[in-house]
Amino acid sequence: MTIRVLLVDDDALVRSGLRLMLGAAPDLAVVGEATDGREVPSLVAELAPDVVLMDIRMPGLDGLTATERLRQRADPPEVMMLTTFHADEHVLRALRAGAAGYVLKDTPPAEIVDAVRRVASGDPVLSGAVIQRLIAQVAGPGRRLRQARRRLEALPERERAVALLVGQGKSNAEIAAELYLSLPTVKTHVSRLLTKLDLNNRVQIALLVHDARLLER
Incomplete structure (x- = not known):
């Protein structure tokens, strides 16, 4: 192609x-x-x-x-x-x-x-x-942090886990291996995340995770 x-x-x-x-x-x-x-x-x-x-x-x-x-x-x-x-x-x-x-x-x-x-x-x-x-830029405190946490905490546990791994830069195959899921299931979760969070792509999911400072826990 x-x-x-x-x-x-x-x-x-x-x-x-x-x-x-x-x-x-x-x-x-x-x-x-x-x-x-x-x-x-x-x-x-x-x-x-x-x-x-x-x-x-x-x-x-x-x-x-x-x-x-x-x-x-x-x-x-x-x-x-x-x-x-x-x-x-x-x-x-x-x-x-x-x-x-x-x-x-x-x-x-x-x-x-x-x-x-x-x-x-x-x-x-x-x-x-x-x-x-x-x-360094997006991990600061404030309204953006609170909003990001609210959006992610509203997700089902499995979708939130996928979002966190996307935030770590993991590929779909790596996420599937870590969560013991099939590759099509991971792709479905990522698609649902984009729809529910009204985002365009994986980069924006990662930014949201960093906004929430969830990777520092």
């Missing part, structure tokens, strides 16, 4: 480099380009990409706002932020908006290609350094 990719970046040189890099992979195809977040909705509707590579800072509509709007659509594509910005507030806003990955532009080409494949398959892509900074 070919993974369809839409590039969103106002820098023509960056788009050209990404097109060459991704086009060299036999299972990836760049189906379109945009220079502004305002162009994204119509291109997504027309081209049906599997993954949108989104820059943050662009004229008109920035990538963070474009991601928030895109992920509110029915059956949206996955979004991977590919940017030079690694400030904590950018990472958090992107992930809370529903982005499945956050990769810096100076990442080696082979790793960017692999990240696109992983995002397309539903796996979140975050570097270890980004994860540690996120934990």
Whole structure:
């Protein structure tokens, strides 16, 4: 299966480099380009990409706002932020908006290609350094912590256990082995979590778990 990719970046040189890099992979195809977040909705509707590579800072509509709007659509594509910005507030806003990955532009080409494949398959892509900074940011006290705990404590015990393991970065296969469940059962639990918690992807489940500080117990 070919993974369809839409590039969103106002820098023509960056788009050209990404097109060459991704086009060299036999299972990836760049189906379109945009220079502004305002162009994204119509291109997504027309081209049906599997993954949108989104820059943050662009004229008109920035990538963070474009991601928030895109992920509110029915059956949206996955979004991977590919940017030079690694400030904590950018990472958090992107992930809370529903982005499945956050990769810096100076990442080696082979790793960017692999990240696109992983995002397309539903796996979140975050570097270890980004994860540690996120934990430090979201683990503080306050209203967000209380709200996160209430949402997770309202879940059945088994679903809450799955959520905690997702928060630890476990794959579905690892969760199945640890809880002695079948892989289809774990996938069903994850789908139910996304529906009940009104979340877009596994990254947001992990953020909710970190918000609740449940991994520190």
